[in-house]
Amino acid sequence: MVTVAVAALSGAFTWTLLEYIIHRWLGHDRRFRGNPxxxxxxxxxxxxxxxxxxxxxxxxxxxxxxxxxxxxxxxxGAATGVAYVAGLIGFYGLYEIVHRLEHVRPGFGPYGRWARRHHFTHHFVDARNNHGVTTPIWDFAFGTYRKPGHIVVPRKLAMPWLEDPTTGDVREGWAGTFALAPREKGRAKPSCSI
Ligand SMILES: [Zn+2]
Ligand SMILES: [Zn+2]
Structure with missing residues (x-):
C-alpha cells in the first residue's frame, strides 16, 4: 500500500518536471518551434x-x-506501475484545471493568488522565466525563477477577473499586484519573447 502511494506521488512529481520541460522547451524554445x-x-x-x-x-x-x-x-509491477501512471496523468489533469482557473476565474485562496502572480509574471513580464504553473520548484532548480513584482497587463489580454467593468480599472484586491496598461499607449502587445 505504501509502495502504491509512493508510486502515485512519484508520478505526480514527475508531471511537475514534465510541465516545466514541455512549457520551457516545447513552448518557448525557437529550436523546437512548430511542434503541436x-x-x-x-x-x-x-x-x-x-x-x-x-x-x-x-x-x-x-x-x-x-x-x-x-x-x-x-x-x-502491475499495481505500482498503474499507480505511477495514474499519479502522472492525474496531476497533469490538475495542472490543466489550475492553469485554466488562473486565467478565467477569480479567487481560489492563497495558493491561487500565488499561482496567478507566478504565472502572469511569465505571461506579461518575462516569458523566459516562471515556466512552472503548479509549482516553482523547477524554476528554482533551473535558475528561471523570477519573484513576482508589479504586473502590467495589456487591456486586450486582460483576464476576465482582473478588470472591473464599471470602472474599467483593476478590481479591488488586485490593485497592488496588477495594473492595466493605459489605453492612451495604443495597441498593447504581449510581452513575451517567443
Ligand atoms: Zn497561461
Ligand atoms: Zn508560456
Whole structure:
C-alpha cells in the first residue's frame, strides 16, 4: 500500500518536471518551434485566454498514458506501475484545471493568488522565466525563477477577473499586484519573447 502511494506521488512529481520541460522547451524554445504544443502555446500567449481544445488534450494524455503504462508496469509491477501512471496523468489533469482557473476565474485562496502572480509574471513580464504553473520548484532548480513584482497587463489580454467593468480599472484586491496598461499607449502587445 505504501509502495502504491509512493508510486502515485512519484508520478505526480514527475508531471511537475514534465510541465516545466514541455512549457520551457516545447513552448518557448525557437529550436523546437512548430511542434503541436508550441503552436497552441504561442496562440495562448497571443490571445491571453485561449486554450487548446480539450479533445486534443485528452488524446495527448491518453497517448502518453498508453506509452508510459507498459514500461511502468514491467519495471514496477502491475499495481505500482498503474499507480505511477495514474499519479502522472492525474496531476497533469490538475495542472490543466489550475492553469485554466488562473486565467478565467477569480479567487481560489492563497495558493491561487500565488499561482496567478507566478504565472502572469511569465505571461506579461518575462516569458523566459516562471515556466512552472503548479509549482516553482523547477524554476528554482533551473535558475528561471523570477519573484513576482508589479504586473502590467495589456487591456486586450486582460483576464476576465482582473478588470472591473464599471470602472474599467483593476478590481479591488488586485490593485497592488496588477495594473492595466493605459489605453492612451495604443495597441498593447504581449510581452513575451517567443
Ligand atoms: Zn497561461
Ligand atoms: Zn508560456
Amino acid at each position: 504544443f508550441g503552436i497552441e502555446h504561442v496562440r495562448h500567449h497571443a490571445e491571453g485566454n485561449y486554450f487548446a481544445p480539450t479533445a486534443k488534450k485528452l488524446v495527448a494524455a491518453a497517448l502518453a498514458a498508453a506509452v508510459v503504462l507498459v514500461p511502468a508496469v514491467l519495471a514496477l
